[in-house]
Amino acid sequence: MNDAFHAVKPDDVGLSGERLARVDAWREALIRDGKLAGATTLVMRRGQVAHLGCSGLADMERGVAMTPDSILRIYSMTKPLTSVAIMMLYEEGRFQLDDPVTRFLPCFRDMRVFTGGSRGSFESVPAERDITFRDLLTHTAGLTYGFMQSTLVDAMYREQGVDFQTSDRSLGEVVELAASLPLLAQPGRAWNYSIATDVLGHLVAVISGQDFGDFMRQRIIAPLGMADTDFHVPEHKLPRFAACYARGQDGRPVLIDDPREGRFSAPRAICSGGGGLVSTVWDYARFCRFLLNKGELEGVRLLGRKTVELMMSNHLDGDMAAMGQARFSESTYTGIGFGLGFSVMLDPARAQILGTPGECAWGGAASTAFWVDPVEDMAVILLTQLMPSSTYPLRRELRVLTYQAITD
Incomplete structure (x- = not known):
């Protein structure tokens, strides 16, 4: 058990140990059936760890076991931390949520919105207004991702190299490339999962005058005691770094990113x-506790209570189903809204899943997931390494298995 956490009996925090054992059975079956190489699950309630389980291998090729100290790629679970970074600058009075980002990034002036045509000759109209900070935080800026492969704008991103994972260009250069391409929708009109949070990372650097990675390490990661969280894995930690897999033709995991030789090394x-970011279950549990504590952890306060409450509020006109198109799998759409950096549960009945209104969540491309439930004072984390996240309905299954264990 990590020194920062105290293991308790599930019954001590209103959970059934017998029912939580279903999480272990589920996780172990996924490994036994060859769907996952390895996985870790953690359930925290009232600030205490009531469940922690690891199964399988972090690295099948080397026979390395999955443990709570394993380091994994969390991909889009980076977004909530970046959102905290920009909101720290918001609290310093550097900008307002409805301010246009052109105050700091003039490359987004005079944007145009794609309306039709082909890559060689597309049609567009002028954007009705500039993109705001709120648009970026809620993924309603009209930006997209190249990997979506659903629209001609996605294709333009791929052709022009708008990729923050593999590019050799600087952060600012890739943002400027994105700003040279048309928007997918008018700012504020539609929810489209996108590079918006990467743009926010660049805004953190521009507004603070500090390299984005350094800002994250010095002002968030280190103060929260997230000792193994970073944008790469140093050499001495590589033995703890998990491999990343995809589902092979026979249904079993196939290596797609070797931890010793991949781009995170x-x-x-x-x-x-x-x-x-890469992280561990312990580190991300600290971040979850920070959110549940409304911006504070072990005497370190990064955000005020009211700011965290604003982040955890739905900022869409309704749910994501009313404003977006189901082109990704980090969340369902019906009954789910979006706050400033993560999804927000609006109506579990409409979402057709156990949960609580006001619960915030997100996931990553390698099938990782987390959610924090302020009403139940509960957090759940799933860490594994299987791409894409749509391969199996792991998140929905784990939701049922954890919420059904509440007894009080």
Whole structure:
């Protein structure tokens, strides 16, 4: 058990140990059936760890077991930390949520919105207004991702190299490339999962005058005691770094990123605010506790209570189903809204899943997930390494298995 956490009996925090054992059975079956190489699950309630389980291998090729100290790619679970970074600057009075980002990034002036045509000759209209900070935080800026492969704008991103994971360009250069391409929708009109949080990372650097990666390490990661969280894995920690897999033709995991030789094994050209961090279950549990504590952890306060409450509020006009198109799998759409950096549960009945209104969540491309439930004072983390996250309905299954264990 990590020194910062105290293990308790589930019954001491209103959970059934017998029912929580279903999480272990589920996780172990996923390994036994060859769907996952390895996985870790953690359930925390009232600040205490009531469940922690690890199964399988972090690295099948080397026979390395999955443990609570294993380091994994969390991809889009980076986004909430980047959102905390920009909101720290918001609290310093550097900008307002409805301010246009052109105050700091003039490259986003005079944007145009794609309306039709082909890559060689597309049609567009002028944007009705500038993109705001709120648009970026809620993924309603009209930006997109190249990997979506759903629209011509996605294709333009791929052709022009708008990729914050693999590019050799600087963070600012890739942001400027994105700003040279048309928007997918008018700012504020539609929810589209996008590079918006990478743009926020660049804004953190521009507004603070500090390299984005350094800001994250010095002002968030270190103060929260997230000792193994970073944008790359140093050499002495590589033995703890998990391999990343995809589902093979026979249904079993196939290696797609070797932990000793992949791009996370050395410092990277871009620290991606949208998906660049690696972490451990212990480190992310500290971040979850920080959120549940409304911006404070062990005497260190990074955000005020009211700011965290604002982040955990739905900022969409309704749910994501009313404002977006289901083109990704980090969340369902119906009954789920979006706050400033993560999804927000609005109506569990409409979402057709156990949960609590006001619960915040997000996941990563390698099938990782977390959620924090302020009403139940509870957090759940799933760490594994299987791409894409749509391969199996792991998140929905784990939701049922954890919420059904509440007894008080």
